[in-house]
Amino acid sequence: MNVVFWICAPLMVLGGLGLILFRKAVYSALSMALTMVCLAVLYASLDAPFLFAIQIIVYTGAVLMLFLFVLMLVGVDTPDSIVETIKGQRVLSALGALGLLGLMVFSIGGAITTPPTTMEGATVAAGGNVEGVAQLLFGRYVWVFELTSALLITAAVGAMIFAHAQRTKPKLGQKEQAEARMKAYASSGAHPGSLPNSGVFATSNSIATPALLPDGSIAEASVSSTLTERGAQLDSAALKQITADAFAKAERVGAEEDEEL
Amino acid sequence: MIEEYLYLSVILFVIGAIGVMIRRNALVAFMSVELMLNAANLALVAFAFQHGSFDGQVASFFVMVVAAAEVVVGLGIIVSIYKTRRSTSVDNANLLNQ
Numbered sequence: 465m466n467v468v469f470w471i472c473a474p475l476m477v478l479g480g481l482g483l484i485l486f487r488k489a490v491y492s493a494l495s496m497a498l499t500m501v502c503l504a505v506l507y508a509s510l511d512a513p514f515l516f517a518i519q520i521i522v523y524t525g526a527v528l529m530l531f532l533f534v535l536m537l538v539g540v541d542t543p544d545s546i547v548e549t550i551k552g553q554r555v556l557s558a559l560g561a562l563g564l565l566g567l568m569v570f571s572i573g574g575a576i577t578t579p580p581t582t583m584e585g586a587t588v589a590a591g592g593n594v595e596g597v598a599q600l601l602f603g604r605y606v607w608v609f610e611l612t613s614a615l616l617i618t619a620a621v622g623a624m625i626f627a628h629a630q631r632t633k634p635k636l637g638q639k640e641q642a643e644a645r646m647k648a649y650a651s652s653g654a655h656p657g658s659l660p661n662s663g664v665f666a667t668s669n670s671i672a673t674p675a676l677l678p679d680g681s682i683a684e685a686s687v688s689s690t691l692t693e694r695g696a697q698l699d700s701a702a703l704k705q706i707t708a709d710a711f712a713k714a715e716r717v718g719a720e721e722d723e724e725l
Numbered sequence: 726m727i728e729e730y731l732y733l734s735v736i737l738f739v740i741g742a743i744g745v746m747i748r749r750n751a752l753v754a755f756m757s758v759e760l761m762l763n764a765a766n767l768a769l770v771a772f773a774f775q776h777g778s779f780d781g782q783v784a785s786f787f788v789m790v791v792a793a794a795e796v797v798v799g800l801g802i803i804v805s806i807y808k809t810r811r812s813t814s815v816d817n818a819n820l821l822n823q
Contacts (some may be wrong), residue, residue, distance in 0.1 A: 518786065612752055
């Protein structure tokens with residue numbers, strides 16, 4: 465138990481320092497993950513295997529991944545300003561932290577005089593760690609347990625409301641779209657039907673190949689404008705040429721055979 | 726022997742408090758709050774070990790539940806602030822102050 469503690473404790477302090485000192489938020493999140501995993505190990509060393517599993521699943525698995533997802537959403541490279549907006553904030557917070565540390569260390573120092581009872585007796589009496597926790601959870605603390613379910617539901621609904629984006633314009637249905645198309649046809653003569661599909665050639669049926677009009681020119685509407693802007697549009701004339709060459713060769717061979725006969 | 730755990734918990738709590746005070750990025754400040762909650766959890770589990778009862782572990786479990794709910798709502802707030810203000814800095818969220 466002591467060995468485990470002295471391995472994990474420095475790692476946890478390092479992780480905590482990394483959390484507040486790294487300028488990049490992703491590094492902070494990862495050093496937080498280190499602290500969380502070490503904390504789980506300490507729970508195991510304190511005879512709390514249930515909390516060990518919960519710590520890994522809830523904190524390292526769910527909460528930190530949620531943090532990482534949000535970091536991805538808001539952009540990992542949002543800079544953190546170093547400029548102090550409140551004058552002397554660093555000094556004051558250092559003083560405050562020192563005060564807090566002193567206060568808590570003095571209140572803890574010498575507070576524990578007896579050797580620990582350890583969980584052994586309670587675990588044996590309850591028939592296991594999970595059983596012991598469950599007896600309390602569904603016995604003495606069952607009302608608190610019920611309240612947490614209300615809390616979780618409220619939090620889930622709240623998160624959905626936060627994530628919900630209000631429509632600024634009403635959604636266009638099939639009817640409205642058809643009306644808009646007919647209006648455009650009436651005013652500017654735009655074709656109300658579907659757009660022409662992309663060109664299909666013997667060697668290529670990619671959506672990047674434009675279709676050819678009867679006069680041999682390219683039908684602009686047959687290829688997505690995004691592809692055209694990216695320069696991904698293929699050359700229809702060259703593709704057409706391959707087929708034309710093949711036909712010409714076949715016709716020449718046919719003509720030669722005709723002559724031989 | 727349990728005292729060492731308590732001292733570690735105090736150190737982590739103070740590190741979390743410093744993070745809340747000096748970091749501007751709302752996400753990092755929020756992670757520091759999580760660190761403080763976890764430090765408290767460690768103290769609770771250590772006390773459970775000291776007294777040989779499961780109450781501390783159950784309390785720690787409840788803290789975890791509350792922390793999970795808090796993370797969901799807090800991250801929702803951060804994302805919605807980011808959507809409207811394009812920033813996660815806590816200094817920029819001063820609409821109620823103006």
